[in-house]
Amino acid sequence: MTSxxxxxxxxxxxxxxxQTAAxxxxxxxxxxxxxxxxxxRDPVGSKAICQQRDVLDVWDAVGVGAELARRGVTWTTARTFHRDRELFSFTFADRGRSPFPPFVNxxxxxxxxxLDERIAASPLVDVRWGHRxxxxxxxxxxxxxxCETADGEVRVTGTHAVACPGPRSDALRSMLGLTFPGESFEDSFLICDIRTDLPGWETERRFYFDPEWNPGRQVLIHPCPDSTFRIDWQVPPDFDLxxxxxxxxxxxxxxxxxxxRPHEVLxxxxxxxxxxxxxxxxxxxVLVAGDAAHLVSPFGARGLNSGVLDAENAAWKVAFVRRGWAPEExxxxxxxxxxxxxxxxxxxxxxxxxxxxxxxxxxARHRLDVLERAATDPAARAQVDSGRLAEPFWYVDSPLTTPDPTRPFPGRPARGDVPVPAPGVLVPDCPVTVPGRPDVVRLRQLAxxxxTVLLGDDAPVPDLPDLGDLPVAVHRVAELDPTPVLHEALGARADELWVLRxxxxxxxxLTDPVAVPVAVSRALALEGPPCPPPLARSRRAPARGPVPVPTI
Known part of the structure; x- marks a missing residue:
């Protein structure tokens, strides 16, 4: 143990x-x-396999994003079938020039x-297994x-906690006084990792409604590395494996x-x-993250991808509070x-x-009607729902966001698309050049x-509030990228000032430089912070232990 x-x-x-939070x-x-x-560690099964572009970007900040992209299978097309007929396919947009593919399996x-390798290399992270x-x-x-350990009961103290022990967290939720309402779906799903050779399927996600080999139900097929495929079958509730x-x-x-053809069930x-x-x-x-906080069906790959974005949100905010750059609020x-x-x-x-x-x-009748019409009717295709794939959330209503009436958020973008840059939206990633910083080659690395404050060609340099040793950078868009790429990705005007979290x-x-310090203060909850809730009462786990929740 490191002290x-x-x-x-x-x-x-x-x-x-x-791991990501740490x-x-x-x-x-x-x-x-x-x-x-x-x-x-229990390396059993492939579990969550589908990692979205912007999550790879988060992992790149801790040194594993590029390697995961290299090791994984890249896919850019999602195909949807009804029985043996393809209804439609779509690819994924990128308003910038991200080095990462839309999805990697x-x-x-x-x-x-x-991630364990990176943790082992960090003197600041101490992992203690066997601590319940x-x-x-x-x-x-x-x-x-x-904690209960093999050597008896121990107590561990910290300033804050990020709680992400997974779906079987009823005991922890009880300690925190949390409820976990929702529903469970009746049908079961069979999942298999299979190694085989399927030429032409290596870079596509395929979804089948009512195929002849699973009548009345669905099948989802994902390519994985080393000639492996993940297959999900919807099966009856009483299915016996x-x-x-x-x-x-x-x-x-x-x-x-x-x-x-030969195959191996892994x-x-x-x-x-x-x-x-x-x-x-x-x-x-205590901030609760990942499956301990939310469970969703995996159609759309929104489980782990959302959990990693929880971790990033929690980490920078805890860090800024600990560093004295922002209030506890x-x-x-x-x-x-x-x-x-x-x-x-x-x-x-x-x-x-x-x-x-x-x-x-x-x-059921409505679904059958939509699927049958989707073969020839583009309007019906838009109603076919085989899972809207993971995407970053847009914080347009956040108390940290300063709205811009000239850039109203139009709502959830079309399937496969990304929202137009606006307050609350994740900034498009683009190549940049920072003098004296060869290690920074992308906008999101800098942010x-x-x-970070970005200035249009005609925008004056604003006066920023005194934030102590908090890292604040001010850059002109044209100096970061003299080509039109970054300017066009942002849709930035010459008089605009952009504040990035x-x-x-x-x-x-913004267009008024006087408003920049106010927006920066708001982004750090220094300006009109929300009222915090009271602390939870101290609790211990119930004697019966946690109630198991099936793993997704």
Missing amino acids: HPEPPVLVLGAGPVG LLLARWGLPVVVLDARPA VSQCETEAL VTGLEQDTDGVTVT AAEEASGGLDRRIRQVVGD WRSVYRFHSRLVDRMRVGR LLESYHAERHAAARENIDVTTATMRFLVPHTEEE REGV PDAHIAAV
């Missing part, structure tokens, strides 16, 4: 969300103690292994968790998809989908922003599940160093 003169931030859970906190110079109930185990949290207390000075294997049914089911499981969200994602000094914006993002994910994925698994005969979201677009 530091400063008290640590606690991260509860060493899955990819916890590395991002360490990137801001904070010591971190990670606590996980498991005795060691790579095993969660490989992601965790790369049984109690949590907090006050105005910090957070103390009680052991009986299916014993009867030879699983082999027949696989051959109906891959044909009569992993298989049966699960049900859940749609749940905690009532609060901030309780005092900044943490309340974590709940405001990420709870809204989770609600959006639940709305999107619930609509998908209603289309995949109709609840009534009327809904993630602190607060430390997570590369746009905090404000």
